[in-house]
Amino acid sequence: MTSAATVAPAQSARERRLGRGGRRLTRVSGLGLGVAMMWFSLLVLIPLAAVVVTATTGGWDQFWQAVTNEQTVAAIGLTVGAAAAVTVVNVIMGTLIAWVLVRDRFFGKRVLEVLIDLPFALPTIVAGLVLLSLYGNNSPLGVNIANTRAAVFLAFLFVTLPFVVRTVQPVLAELDKEAEEAAASLGASRFTVFRRIILPALTPAIAAGAALSFARGVSEYGSLVLLSGNLPMKTEVTSVRILSSIENDNLDSAAAVATILLVISFAVIVVLDVLQRRMVRRG
Numbered sequence: 001m002t003s004a005a006t007v008a009p010a011q012s013a014r015e016r017r018l019g020r021g022g023r024r025l026t027r028v029s030g031l032g033l034g035v036a037m038m039w040f041s042l043l044v045l046i047p048l049a050a051v052v053v054t055a056t057t058g059g060w061d062q063f064w065q066a067v068t069n070e071q072t073v074a075a076i077g078l079t080v081g082a083a084a085a086v087t088v089v090n091v092i093m094g095t096l097i098a099w100v101l102v103r104d105r106f107f108g109k110r111v112l113e114v115l116i117d118l119p120f121a122l123p124t125i126v127a128g129l130v131l132l133s134l135y136g137n138n139s140p141l142g143v144n145i146a147n148t149r150a151a152v153f154l155a156f157l158f159v160t161l162p163f164v165v166r167t168v169q170p171v172l173a174e175l176d177k178e179a180e181e182a183a184a185s186l187g188a189s190r191f192t193v194f195r196r197i198i199l200p201a202l203t204p205a206i207a208a209g210a211a212l213s214f215a216r217g218v219s220e221y222g223s224l225v226l227l228s229g230n231l232p233m234k235t236e237v238t239s240v241r242i243l244s245s246i247e248n249d250n251l252d253s254a255a256a257v258a259t260i261l262l263v264i265s266f267a268v269i270v271v272l273d274v275l276q277r278r279m280v281r282r283g
Contacts, residue, residue: 055255066256075241083217086156094164102172124222147229155224156217164209171205207276211269
């Protein structure tokens with residue numbers, strides 16, 4: 001007879017193989033998973049792998065020279081720095097805007113709801129033209145930031161505005177207010193209620209919005225190409241740098257820079273995911 005001590009580990013191993021739910025995939029589910037993975041591979045995995053392969057075609061020495069070029073390093077530093085700063089601003093202001101839209105009632109709320117999504121619908125080159133008209137040499141506001149690093153920051157801020165708002169808003173709308181009221185009735189301050197009840201529930205949405213905001217920022221081109229001036233070592237971002245390499249028939253260098261951006265974006269997404277999981281557990 002098989003002892004209970006032997007059966008228990010066997011069952012545990014089987015459950016790990018089957019997943020947490022302990023359910024096997026049905027034929028329909030397996031087919032759906034296969035189609036989904038094939039579609040994902042065709043659209044994402046294979047193109048990304050092709051970029052990495054192209055980047056290393058000329059050897060690691062050529063790859064290293066491409067990514068450590070002084071002009072390339074300056075472009076990567078400006079892009080990542082501006083995207084990170086914009087992400088921090090979006091986390092704060094996006095959460096605040098979502099809070100106002102969900103918890104408050106005011107005149108013009110529906111109009112604001114529509115305007116929030118405008119950067120999604122507006123072609124980025126049109127956004128660049130709008131920003132240039134408002135903050136360029138002939139600015140009606142008297143603010144001229146054309147050909148400066150502030151132009152890069154503003155362009156990133158414009159195109160990434162909706163991400164945190166739209167990820168936080170539905171989660172905030174579904175929060176149970178009774179838990180907040182119960183905590184307040186027990187003497188908890190508003191800050192304590194926010195820190196111990198609201199923030200842990202919003203953290204996954206905030207982290208997702210932050211990741212999307214950062215990824216969108218490092219890949220931006222159209223909205224800043226007119227306003228920033230694309231000055232090497234000053235306002236040139238990586239997307240412009242990649243385009244310049246392609247125009248100069250230097251595909252390997254373009255792929256190398258793209259690979260570095262891919263690694264940075266992936267690392268940021270992983271870090272944000274780990275942080276939000278830890279915050280949720282502590283909450």
